[in-house]
Amino acid sequence: MSQRNSHPQAFTLVELLVVIAIIGILVSLLLPAVQASRESARRTQCSNNLKQLGVALHNFASANHDAFPPGRRNAPTSYGWSVFLLEYLEQSALERDFDRNANFYDPVNQPAVQTPLSVFQCPSDPGGNKLFEIRWYNTNQPFVPPAYGMATDYFACYGVWDASYGGATERDGIFQNNDVRPLAAILDGTSHTLLVFEQAGRPAQWCNRTLVPGYNQANGSWWGAWAAFNGAQLQGYDDSCSQSIGTCAINCNNGRGVYAFHPGGANVLMADASVHLLTEGTTVDVLYALATRATGETLADTAF
Secondary structure, X not given: OOOOOOOOOOOOHHHHHHHHHHHHHHHHHHHHHHHHHHHHHHHHHHHHXXXXXXXXXXXXXXXXXXXXXXXXXXXXOOEEHHHHHHHHHOOHHHHHHOOOOOOOOOHHHHHHHOOOOHHHOOOOOOOOOOEEEEEOOOOOOEEEEEEEEEEOOEEEEEEEOOOOOOOOOOOXXXXXXXXOEEHXXXXXXXXXXXXXXXXXXXXXXXXXXXXXXXXXXXXXXOOOEOOOOOEEEEOOEOOOOOOOEOOEOEOOEOOOOEEOOEOOEEEEEEOXXXXXXXXXXXXXXXXXXXXXXXXXXXXXXXXO
């Protein structure tokens, strides 16, 4: 009678290579799904941030004659709209630390201005917490002593920058410097008017998902710290992604455009505190209609 072979049979080299190939295929199939799931979670968190800002803005309005804060207080001291919301964002300690009798760039306010607040930062922004030097408007000269601020990804809507879009009043948005706007001034309807939008990537400039080397928008009007000046009039961009007016409305340029790192669109907060994803197919006409508060356009809910 023959004896059985007691040694287990080993894998051949071919079988081992086949198993490795199968594992590689499975990983390649699963990786995009994992990445998509993570981005979905980041986009949801970004949407929640804007929702919190919307609730805070309405709580501020309820306590202040149904009016939103100014986009920026310029006189006698200077700081941004976000400072007005601190007590409504469960940041009472930070609100007490910020001296409103001093400018945001004053040394007494520097600890507060440099504080990272997750509610002002989209987790999809590849830069993360960004502390940058803030310089004087239009001169690119440093403050003395130097001033620094923590960047934000969310900007207040001042209206439309495109001069071809009606008159100056017709290009008006909700937020303005040193001016509070009541909800009653939103004649186009709160559900069809932008309050806050994503303008992620500051202080760097981004163009069609590409970082523009050597460019820093912390200079001048492109400040972008959450406690400084984070508001803008919106415009569409041309294909070159320059400052030229064009038909690209979403995710083209973070200079004066709605810009995010979410695939296919960007989150925006409306004046009724609802949050929407504006897709990259959104037209400039729709964006401009949403950015203004009293131009009388008729927009279907399916338009955005």
